[in-house]
Every structure is written in structure tokens, then in C-alpha cells.
Amino acid sequence: MRVILIGGGKxxxxxxxxxxxxxxxxxxxxxxxxxAKNLSRxxxxxxxxxxxxxxxxxxxxxxxRADVVLALTGRDQDNLVACQLAKQMYSxxxxxxxxxxxxxxxxxxxxxxxxxxxxxRIIATLIExxxxxxxxxxxxxxxxxxIVFTEVAVGEDAPALGKTLQTLDxxxxxxxxxxxxxxxxxxxxxxxxxxxxxxLIVLGQPETYGAALRALVGGEG
Amino acid sequence: xxxxxxTVIAGCGRLGSLLAGDLSKQGHSIVVIDRDETRFTNLSxxxxxxxxxxxxxxxxxxxxxxxxxxxxxxxxxNDDNVNLMxxxxxxxxxxxxxxIARLFNPAREAVYRELGVATISPTKLxxxxxxxSIQTSNQSQV
Numbered sequence: 001m002r003v004i005l006i007g008g009g010k011x012x013x014x015x016x017x018x019x020x021x022x023x024x025x026x027x028x029x030x031x032x033x034x035x036a037k038n039l040s041r042x043x044x045x046x047x048x049x050x051x052x053x054x055x056x057x058x059x060x061x062x063x064x065r066a067d068v069v070l071a072l073t074g075r076d077q078d079n080l081v082a083c084q085l086a087k088q089m090y091s092x093x094x095x096x097x098x099x100x101x102x103x104x105x106x107x108x109x110x111x112x113x114x115x116x117x118x119x120x121r122i123i124a125t126l127i128e129x130x131x132x133x134x135x136x137x138x139x140x141x142x143x144x145x146x147i148v149f150t151e152v153a154v155g156e157d158a159p160a161l162g163k164t165l166q167t168l169d170x171x172x173x174x175x176x177x178x179x180x181x182x183x184x185x186x187x188x189x190x191x192x193x194x195x196x197x198x199x200l201i202v203l204g205q206p207e208t209y210g211a212a213l214r215a216l217v218g219g220e221g
Numbered sequence: 222x223x224x225x226x227x228t229v230i231a232g233c234g235r236l237g238s239l240l241a242g243d244l245s246k247q248g249h250s251i252v253v254i255d256r257d258e259t260r261f262t263n264l265s266x267x268x269x270x271x272x273x274x275x276x277x278x279x280x281x282x283x284x285x286x287x288x289x290x291x292x293x294x295x296x297x298x299n300d301d302n303v304n305l306m307x308x309x310x311x312x313x314x315x316x317x318x319x320x321i322a323r324l325f326n327p328a329r330e331a332v333y334r335e336l337g338v339a340t341i342s343p344t345k346l347x348x349x350x351x352x353x354s355i356q357t358s359n360q361s362q363v
Contacts, residue, residue: 053302077303081302107313
């Protein structure tokens with residue numbers, strides 16, 4: 001897997017290290033001479049000094065053979081143009097852009113970026129869900145946030161306590177994928193009963209999530 | 222030309238302010254957007270349109286300028302990538318019929334022509350003008 005990362009800061013540094021540890025071939029593009037020099041000393045990757053939205057710089061970074069380009073700068077316009085050039089000029093199959101203005105997420109999809117994600121939106125959703133339900137201990141958005149995995153604890157006040165899964169009043173699009181009970185993992189059937197201190201692994205779509213969590217563990221939400 | 226053309230101009234530098242003044246004089250209804258309020262002093266006294274201080278890469282600023290109702294959108298900021306982005310947004314999201322972006326770096330021109338963005342490159346225009354002048358002065362010497 002050949003990956004080109006455009007941008008700087010801690011995010012790019014740690015992402016690059018993670019990709020390298022997975023065995024990916026990583027090339028970085030950074031426009032600051034100082035930062036580019038530091039990055040090339042700190043990580044085992046080729047670092048190209050330049051503007052990632054300049055076709056010549058992308059080509060030098062090996063865009064022709066790249067599998068994916070990630071544009072992670074703080075400027076939406078630079079991220080968009082870098083992704084579009086990578087796709088149009090060098091036929092890079094997947095492009096990923098960081099979107100700083102959450103409203104641009106949809107716009108970027110429309111303009112041909114494979115994956116556009118807004119850190120603002122992800123963090124806002126996390127905080128909202130975490131503060132709404134303190135029983136939630138873990139939350140993993142998947143498929144660009146279209147589906148979410150969470151782990152919820154069953155307390156004494158939980159409406160689901162003592163019920164079998166098939167009698168729970170769950171909305172459409174929500175599934176109890178697992179029950180963690182005293183260190184054991186149960187892949188449940190409808191006849192399994194929810195017990196105190198169970199941890200439920202819940203899979204669901206964000207729209208129905210609030211209703212699902214209220215049915216399971218109560219809470220304000 | 223239609224009764225009252227509505228034109229939105231992104232960027233109020235030398236080019237943006239010049240276009241705003243001229244189009245205003247021709248009877249266009251104009252809105253000029255620039256991040257830096259002080260740049261609106263570039264506008265000539267003929268300018269009779271509106272100004273909005275804000276960053277054009279924010280969708281909300283374009284909505285406030287009512288780009289959805291514009292007949293024409295001109296991207297003239299001094300940043301090529303900003304121009305390329307907002308021109309595409311004007312076209313794809315707000316369906317503006319006529320959209321033109323200024324591009325200093327001609328290297329990206331061909332790609333964006335393929336993507337349906339009309340561009341004008343001052344670098345290329347100057348080069349063409351230089352070449353034309355050289356040719357005509359050579360001919361007159363013969």
C-alpha cells in the first residue's frame with residue numbers, strides 16, 4: 001500500500017508512524033522547510049518539501065503509483081485541490097480530505113473526493129453522545145459514521161434489566177451484537193436475558209441511536 | 222443582456238475591485254466578498270453594490286451572499302486554490318450559470334477545464350501578449 005500524506009503537525013506525524021508500522025510505503029508532503037527536515041529525521045519516510053496542491057510536487061511524491069492520498073492541512077481549499085489533482089492527473093484511486101468547515105463535507109463528496117471527514121463534527125458527536133449517556137464507555141464510528149459501535153453498561157435503573165432481548169423495545173436499525181458478562185463474551189440470541197452489570201455491544205445507525213440507548217439503559221439523552 | 226444581472230465577486234483586490242466597479246457602472250447588481258474589510262477601500266466611487274466581510278471558503282458566507290440567485294460568479298482572490306474551490310462550489314452547489322476563476326499558476330488550468338471550471342490565467346495572458354508584441358516588432362523590422 002502506497003500512501004501520500006499532505007500536511008504537518010502531530011496528526012500527520014503519528015499517522016505516518018502508524019502506517020509505517022503496518023508496513024505501508026509512506027511519503028509525506030510538507031511545505032515548511034523546518035518541519036519537513038524534522039519529519040525526515042524522525043520517521044522512516046520520504047519527505048517532499050513543497051505544496052501538495054502543486055502537480056509537480058505530487059508527481060515527485062510518487063502520485064502516479066500511490067494507492068491513496070490523504071490531504072490533512074488546515075486549509076480546506078488546499079485539501080480539495082490536492083485530492084482533485086491526485087485523482088484527475090495521476091489517477092489515484094482513493095483520496096481522503098480533512099474538512100475544517102463541517103459544512104464542506106457534503107460539498108467535497110460532490111466534487112469527487114472519495115472520503116471527506118470533519119474532525120469538528122466527529123469530536124462534537126463524541127462529546128454529545130458521551131455526555132448524554134454516561135453509561136457509554138466506548139464508541140467507534142464506522143463507514144464514515146453511518147454506523148456506530150458502542151459499549152454500554154447495564155445499571156440498576158436500566159429499562160432493559162431482566163428482559164430477554166426479543167422483548168426489548170428497540171427501534172429499527174439497531175442490533176445487540178454481543179454481551180460482555182463477567183469477562184465472558186456472549187453472542188446473544190433473542191432468548192438471552194439482560195443482567196445487572198452486563199456490558200452490551202450495540203451496533204446501530206446514528207439516527208436511531210438515541211432511542212435505542214434510552215430503551216436499553218435509560219438516561220437523559 | 223437581461224434586465225438586471227446579479228454578479229458575486231470573491232476577492233476585493235485590484236482585479237476584484239476593478240471588475241466590481243466596471244460591472245456596477247454597466248448596471249449589474251454586485252456583491253463583493255473579502256476576508257479583509259480594509260480591502261473594500263479599493264472599490265471605486267462608481268461601485269453601488271454590497272460588500273460582505275468573510276472567508277469565501279465557508280459555505281455560510283456564500284449563502285449569505287445569495288450565490289444561489291447569482292447569474293455570474295467571479296473568483297478573483299489572490300489564492301488559486303481558494304478560487305478553484307469556490308468556483309466549483311458556485312457551479313455544483315449553487316448552480317450559477319456563468320463561473321470564472323482567476324488562476325496564477327497555469328499548470329492546473331487543463332485539469333480544471335476538464336472539470337468544467339472556466340479559468341483565466343494572468344500569467345498566460347501576459348506571456349501571450351509579450352509573444353505577440355515580439356512577433357509584431359520583428360515583422361515591422363523586416
